Amino acid sequence: MKKVSIHTLIKWKQEGIKFATSTAYDASFAQLFEQQQMPLLLVGDSLGMVLQGEDSTLPVTVDEIAYHTRCVRAGNKQSLLVADMPFMSYATPEQACQEAAKLMRAGANMVKLEGGEWLIDTVKQLTERSVPVCAHLGLTPQSVNIFGGFRIQGRDHDQAEQIVKDALSLQNSGAQLLVLECVPTALAERITAALHIPVIGIGAGNKTDGQILVMHDMFGISANYMPKFSKNFLAETGSMALAIDKYIQDVAAGTFPAQEHSFE
């Protein structure tokens, strides 16, 4: 695989080529993902749940994300590597710049932040200081205590309009990618069409430019529970390499996620 940059993903969006992406947390899986040509890997704060066994992502620290980012980068030089900024590590633009620098030094190409219009200054300042940003809207797991659980977002009219407004504002502030999590398929389709930056969905239907899965869900080995929007690709293929390949092929063909993995 040739080294993937944000320009690769933008070109795919323009050409209507759908792409799969995954989380990764260590060098061995990162290398396997590179061999299977996974274009983007996310060192997600989901590691709090799938590696540490916590019931939310809130306990994860910047040092832990930096450690896993270094591990993933050691095993994979080609995929675009995004690192999550964990809970309360970007409460102010100044703090965000300090903490993002640790993740970039660990090997990330981009950082991901959860939240809407309140992040505009932060996204601008990070981008101006050479830190590319991936925004994350919809079900933002760091806000689980505000939402009162892991609930689908954007089902009512006002909430949907706010997510559209947030997405446009974040793009206009400099965000280069957007993750949309657990929103109705029609809303994700509308946002994907409205933005020129690539939109990567999880539990957001099959109309987004890309998809992301937590790798443990892809292999059906998550310690806590298997979300409705995930699929165990290992069960039908019998090997991790084939499971990754099947996921990539199904996303490219638009057959994953199917209706049963999506929300209305």
Ligand code: KIV
């Ligand atoms: O932390 C994570 O793995 C994520 C993905 C689910 C998008 O944010």
